[in-house]
Amino acid sequence: MSDSMDQKKESGRHASHRFGMAVDLDRCNGCGACMLACSVENNIAPVPEEADDRKGITWIRVYKASNGAAFPEARTVFVPVLCQQCGHETPCVAVCPQQAVDVDPETGIVGQMPERCLGCRYCMAACPYHARYFNWWDPVWPKGLEKTLNPAVAPRMRGVVEKCNLCHARLQAAQAKAAAEGSRDVKADDYQPACVEVCPTGALTFGDLNDPASGVSKLARDQNSFRLLERLGTDPKIYYRSKRSWVRELAEQGLSSRSKS
Amino acid sequence: MKIDRRHVLKFLGGSALGTALSPLPWKVLDDVSIWTQNWSWIPVPPKGETVIRHTTCALCPAGCGVKVRCIGTQPVALSGLPGHPTSHGFLCPGGLLGHHLPYDPRRITQPVRLDSAAHQSVSRSPEQILSDLGKALARLKTDASAGRFAIIDSLPGRSTSLAYRQLASQFPGGTYIVPADGIKKSLCVFNGVFGAAYPELGIDVERAGSILSFGADLFEGWGTPGRLLRKQQESDAGLRLTQIEPRYSNTAAMAESWLPIWPGTEPILALGLAGVIIREKAFNPGLSPAIDALNQISDFRDLLAALPPERTAEICGISAEAISRTAQEIAAHPPCLALLGGSYSGGPFGEDDYLSVNLLNLLTGALGAEGGLVPRRALPEIDPPVANLASPTDLAGVPDESIGFLMIDGTVARQSIPSAVLRRKLVRDKAVVVSFSSVATEYADLSHYVLPVPVYLEAFQEIPTAPDFPVAAFSFSVPLLSPPPAATSPVEWVNRLAGSARLDWAPLSTEALAEARIKAISGCKRGSVYSYADGAMKSNSDFASAEELGKAFRSGASWLDSAPDPVKPELTKLPYFQPETWGRLKRQVNQRIEVRSKPADETVTLMPFATAFVATASPLAGKLTRESDLYPRAGDALISPSTASRLALQEGQRAELETGKGRLGVRIRLNEAAVPGTVFVPISGSDADPRNLCEISEDSIWRATPAKLRRLDV
Numbered sequence: 003m004s005d006s007m008d009q010k011k012e013s014g015r016h017a018s019h020r021f022g023m024a025v026d027l028d029r030c031n032g033c034g035a036c037m038l039a040c041s042v043e044n045n046i047a048p049v050p051e052e053a054d055d056r057k058g059i060t061w062i063r064v065y066k067a068s069n070g071a072a073f074p075e076a077r078t079v080f081v082p083v084l085c086q087q088c089g090h091e092t093p094c095v096a097v098c099p100q101q102a103v104d105v106d107p108e109t110g111i112v113g114q115m116p117e118r119c120l121g122c123r124y125c126m127a128a129c130p131y132h133a134r135y136f137n138w139w140d141p142v143w144p145k146g147l148e149k150t151l152n153p154a155v156a157p158r159m160r161g162v163v164e165k166c167n168l169c170h171a172r173l174q175a176a177q178a179k180a181a182a183e184g185s186r187d188v189k190a191d192d193y194q195p196a197c198v199e200v201c202p203t204g205a206l207t208f209g210d211l212n213d214p215a216s217g218v219s220k221l222a223r224d225q226n227s228f229r230l231l232e233r234l235g236t237d238p239k240i241y242y243r244s245k246r247s248w249v250r251e252l253a254e255q256g257l258s259s260r261s262k263s
Numbered sequence: 264m265k266i267d268r269r270h271v272l273k274f275l276g277g278s279a280l281g282t283a284l285s286p287l288p289w290k291v292l293d294d295v296s297i298w299t300q301n302w303s304w305i306p307v308p309p310k311g312e313t314v315i316r317h318t319t320c321a322l323c324p325a326g327c328g329v330k331v332r333c334i335g336t337q338p339v340a341l342s343g344l345p346g347h348p349t350s351h352g353f354l355c356p357g358g359l360l361g362h363h364l365p366y367d368p369r370r371i372t373q374p375v376r377l378d379s380a381a382h383q384s385v386s387r388s389p390e391q392i393l394s395d396l397g398k399a400l401a402r403l404k405t406d407a408s409a410g411r412f413a414i415i416d417s418l419p420g421r422s423t424s425l426a427y428r429q430l431a432s433q434f435p436g437g438t439y440i441v442p443a444d445g446i447k448k449s450l451c452v453f454n455g456v457f458g459a460a461y462p463e464l465g466i467d468v469e470r471a472g473s474i475l476s477f478g479a480d481l482f483e484g485w486g487t488p489g490r491l492l493r494k495q496q497e498s499d500a501g502l503r504l505t506q507i508e509p510r511y512s513n514t515a516a517m518a519e520s521w522l523p524i525w526p527g528t529e530p531i532l533a534l535g536l537a538g539v540i541i542r543e544k545a546f547n548p549g550l551s552p553a554i555d556a557l558n559q560i561s562d563f564r565d566l567l568a569a570l571p572p573e574r575t576a577e578i579c580g581i582s583a584e585a586i587s588r589t590a591q592e593i594a595a596h597p598p599c600l601a602l603l604g605g606s607y608s609g610g611p612f613g614e615d616d617y618l619s620v621n622l623l624n625l626l627t628g629a630l631g632a633e634g635g636l637v638p639r640r641a642l643p644e645i646d647p648p649v650a651n652l653a654s655p656t657d658l659a660g661v662p663d664e665s666i667g668f669l670m671i672d673g674t675v676a677r678q679s680i681p682s683a684v685l686r687r688k689l690v691r692d693k694a695v696v697v698s699f700s701s702v703a704t705e706y707a708d709l710s711h712y713v714l715p716v717p718v719y720l721e722a723f724q725e726i727p728t729a730p731d732f733p734v735a736a737f738s739f740s741v742p743l744l745s746p747p748p749a750a751t752s753p754v755e756w757v758n759r760l761a762g763s764a765r766l767d768w769a770p771l772s773t774e775a776l777a778e779a780r781i782k783a784i785s786g787c788k789r790g791s792v793y794s795y796a797d798g799a800m801k802s803n804s805d806f807a808s809a810e811e812l813g814k815a816f817r818s819g820a821s822w823l824d825s826a827p828d829p830v831k832p833e834l835t836k837l838p839y840f841q842p843e844t845w846g847r848l849k850r851q852v853n854q855r856i857e858v859r860s861k862p863a864d865e866t867v868t869l870m871p872f873a874t875a876f877v878a879t880a881s882p883l884a885g886k887l888t889r890e891s892d893l894y895p896r897a898g899d900a901l902i903s904p905s906t907a908s909r910l911a912l913q914e915g916q917r918a919e920l921e922t923g924k925g926r927l928g929v930r931i932r933l934n935e936a937a938v939p940g941t942v943f944v945p946i947s948g949s950d951a952d953p954r955n956l957c958e959i960s961e962d963s964i965w966r967a968t969p970a971k972l973r974r975l976d977v
Contacts, residue, residue, distance in 0.1 A: 037891070144366055150362050157308075200359060
């Protein structure tokens with residue numbers, strides 16, 4: 003196997019930073035603020051009335067999953083699912099014929115370049131977390147609402163795939179600020195993704211997994227922490243945590259028992 | 264040289280190779296890529312300088328602090344203020360999309376005359392509309408058969424409210440109606456118990472020992488949501504929250520325990536829990552004389568004796584063991600806050616329901632204690648006071664078919680009262696209904712006229728104390744955008760209407776009333792002021808003048824009153840010590856038991872419920888409903904699989920819900936955590952409001968209603 007393929011396999015594993023997130027499922031109250039803040043920050047367009055959960059675009063989506071029990075033992079957990087920022091054999095990177103997906107060697111963040119995207123959706127098929135979304139429609143905002151768009155993020159066109167990039171525009175702004183202050187390095191404390199900023203329950207923690215003292219590292223090491231579909235060996239950088247055993251067991255089932263309402 | 268076929272092929276091959284090796288094709292490819300992603304219909308966000316501004320959210324009474332990221336003067340993102348003393352950084356999903364409201368496609372820019380039957384607007388100039396309304400108002404003064412004037416204030420306590428009250432006082436029988444907020448109604452049980460200096464009560468939720476919630480949507484819009492969330496984050500012991508609710512709501516999911524109760528039996532459970540606490544002498548020791556006094560009332564003794572845990576369990580659908588355990592737990596972690604309802608539009612309970620539940624607050628020593636229900640001063644009054652003010656009235660106190668002219672301030676809490684409840688109060692076929700709103704769809708099935716008003720971020724709005732907050736608080740929502748030319752403040756509309764009706768009226772101004780309020784706050788010298796920009800807390804007395812304080816308010820600030828000295832409640836003033844209260848409660852409990860004991864046949868119990876966080880006009884709200892399964896959509900009907908099986912219904916099927924009040928088309932959604940025999944329908948704010956299907960009792964309460972649910976064959 004060539005060196006480049008090896009690099010592709012180990013993409014982001016040896017990055018100077020490993021920006022990731024810890025999600026405390028026992029704190030998430032399913033309000034959806036993260037989904038909306040993400041849409042506002044990243045200019046994710048509303049989709050037509052006929053769109054459903056399969057054709058909609060939500061870079062972070064909060065699923066409602068149940069324990070499968072009947073009344074009155076039925077219980078629900080809210081699971082925010084975003085791009086898991088895979089660090090090993092990143093499936094979307096491996097299959098993209100356009101080099102439209104890459105892993106930033108500085109941060110370990112899996113980036114998506116819609117300008118290069120062909121719209122073949124191989125990456126969507128390859129992603130085991132269903133965290134990638136296809137633009138089935140042109141981005142259209144009601145008249146006047148386009149004035150409220152974030153100028154730091156370009157709206158994507160119909161026919162390309164997009165996904166969470168841990169608020170790349172915010173990272174760029176932090177890099178610019180660091181550069182202006184004479185530093186080349188951006189630390190996790192310098193910026194926060196929009197979802198983390200607005201989470202009212204503090205369920206989301208963002209930080210550098212390479213820094214053992216960071217909050218996210220501590221949470222990742224917690225005995226109740228787990229990652230989704232860990233058996234696939236994709237080394238995700240999104241950690242989940244719950245004291246409830248049935249919730250932890252869901253991680254290996256791929257949220258297949260998620261509730262419909 | 265002879266040019267043969269080989270030369271041509273060589274030339275073409277060489278050209279192709281040469282071109283491929285030159286930058287030309289790659290440049291073309293690059294340009295085409297860029298060109299195909301920059302179609303004229305794909306918006307290019309305007310660039311500009313990023314400016315951070317601050318305001319207070321005016322979309323509900325909570326008044327959360329807001330950080331506004333603007334590009335130039337245009338708000339592009341809203342977020343909470345972490346240091347804000349009441350909201351603690353919280354901003355709900357609806358609040359996060361507040362900057363989309365000015366661009367609502369349904370926005371009206373001129374006064375509109377509606378034909379409510381035909382659901383369309385009627386061509387009429389603004390001058391003609393004002394003239395029509397002026398004549399209708401003038402008729403109320405001379406013609407007794409025209410009915411009374413009434414105005415509904417969606418956010419009472421503002422200076423704007425003074426204008427409404429003054430207008431109502433101009434008419435014989437003029438009524439100023441305050442919507443039945445669940446929190447305020449609950450606290451009304453204890454009105455006057457702390458003396459005239461403390462006319463209101465607040466809820467000290469941060470220091471509560473435990474919380475017993477009877478369906479209060481604590482994590483879905485109740486009160487000031489940031490307070491509970493902060494307590495949850497900071498408390499190692501958790502909230503000690505028990506949620507008693509027929510539906511496994513988001514609040515139930517966050518609670519330590521969930522007790523699924525049969526709808527409508529909440530007061531019976533409260534009395535059953537009170538019985539356990541009294542029998543086991545687990546009440547607050549200081550209450551022994553009060554309990555002795557209560558035990559002298561025969562109806563009180565009989566009622567509690569008739570509700571042992573086993574019997575209560577039978578009625579409420581909760582195990583006797585869970586009832587005893589819950590009673591012991593709340594007694595062990597005083598003060599326990601017993602909270603009933605509170606949803607802004609999910610429907611209020613009856614006065615007797617609040618009495619039953621608040622008995623638990625009394626028994627665990629929550630009344631007047633830290634972590635309980637605490638006395639609160641009112642906002643400092645404007646000086647000189649505005650003369651001739653109509654007193655606030657509950658809608659239940661307005662006789663049916665008595666209102667001839669109804670004004671609805673729909674600027675804050677949208678659709679807080681169902682149309683069906685309001686329609687009962689109107690003089691049949693003659694009443695005129697006017698709504699102050701930014702869209703023509705607000706109460707569209709009821710309104711004859713809609714007068715356009717500025718929306719949040721366009722309007723200068725006072726934010727008075729939130730219903731649950733333990734001390735008086737005040738802030739402004741300041742305008743960051745210009746409203747459409749015809750959209751003026753409700754106070755300005757009131758002035759114009761009063762002029763058109765030729766009333767004896769001195770015009771009021773929102774700004775002048777707000778200035779007077781600032782002067783009053785400055786004059787009281789109490790409390791402290793939190794500045795949004797720098798997060799500094801400054802004493803009110805440190806502001807040299809009212810002008811300086813006003814300046815702080817306009818750039819983003821909140822005033823918080825100081826906590827009053829401890830006051831002892833005068834328990835003898837409470838209705839619990841009047842024997843007739845218990846006679847009434849006994850009759851009501853017996854009625855509920857009778858309803859509950861009816862056998863279930865083809866009927867289900869209809870339970871409307873509010874989804875306050877997604878009640879926004881932004882198209883992005885669809886991300887939470889259509890593009891995910893996080894919130895139910897308008898027209899969804901949640902039922903348990905066992906109920907679905909009994910009624911031969913399946914997931915996703917179209918069905919019809921029918922009550923004595925009408926029919927509603929719904930889509931079946933199976934929910935394992937719904938109490939069997941009930942159907943939960945979200946309140947959508949549209950014409951298909953499930954509350955309009957509910958039976959409305961004498962006291963204007965709408966809640967659990969028997970309904971038929973059958974499959975629609977397509």
